[in-house]
Amino acid sequence: MRLLVLGGTAMLGRAVAAEAVARGHDVTCLARGVSGDAPDGVRWVRGDRDLADGLAAVTGPEDQWDAVVDVSRQPGQVRRAMAALEPLARHLVFVSTGNVYAVHAGLATDESVPLLPPLEGEVMEDMSTYGEAKVACEAAVLEAFGTDRALIARAGLIGGPGDASGRSGWWPWRFAHPAGGPDGPVLVPDDPELPMSIIDVRDLAAWLVRCTEARTAGVFDAVGQPDTLGGLISAAREVAGHDGPVVAASPAWLLEQGVQEWMGEDSLPLWIADPEWRGFGAHTGAAARAAGLTTRPVTETFRDAAAYEEAREATDPRRCGLTDDTERRLLDLLGS
Structure with missing residues (x-):
């Protein structure tokens, strides 16, 4: 071809x-x-x-x-x-x-x-x-x-190696490098049921190439397996081998403290507080899966995204997530 x-x-x-x-x-x-x-x-x-x-x-x-x-x-x-x-x-x-x-x-x-x-x-x-x-x-x-x-x-949200936005790499990186030191506490949004999914860039690419081969036509939501913010954070923690405390803070409190949603400076990636966007990560992708889309376990995506974060850290500033100073300050306010 x-x-x-x-x-x-x-x-x-x-x-x-x-x-x-x-x-x-x-x-x-x-x-x-x-x-x-x-x-x-x-x-x-x-x-x-x-x-x-x-x-x-x-x-x-x-x-x-x-x-x-x-x-x-x-x-x-x-x-x-x-x-x-x-x-x-x-x-x-x-x-x-x-x-x-x-x-x-x-x-x-x-x-x-x-x-x-x-x-x-x-x-x-x-x-x-x-x-x-x-x-x-x-x-x-x-x-x-x-x-x-x-x-x-x-x-949907594309993650894995090469994710310059940092959204898929930040959580496993943070659990591997808590702001307070090894196995220190990590701050998370208290919104575990928020629908959210990640599609690995390699799985999306493979499906797109197969679709070109088969000349598949139509409109498809190309998204990862339906999951939740809590499920993704747990998977990231598993990948990092983090055994320390996980400190959950309410969305309202996080917003009051100036924490950003989704991505960017001083954010908690993948978290969406705006109720009008709560379903952004809720598309099922059923039609694409029926057309041959297959996805790997999200732990593999997180592992490789974290490796990418580690490799680029010295030359490419991180573009999302909380700084160590900000997270320590917030944890202190919470008494953790």
């Missing part, structure tokens, strides 16, 4: 390209290279999709593709790609996101949840319109390739 990956140097695109090469396919990656190099075994074409002719090197008369994988979040990039590639490609796989949904309060939901309105412009200026931008990208894909030649994978 001749596969074109639009990207291929960042976390998911790179994993897709590497998986396709491992399965014996002829893989070309078009990317600027800002996020790194493409994996071994691929043909790497440098290109800037913000330019009108950014795809010229892969859309010539001799270029025919069995499948294309696109991970862009910019509507203008996707619209230009669809116009140029529709005559040249048999199948299109677009990686979207669960952020496209307009409602995130429901539990055990699927692909039938209403979507946000599409972004009207060509460029997503910041992450506040991420969902709307991806809706516009989805529409461009379906308009060009139709429902029988396109697969849209609405990914």
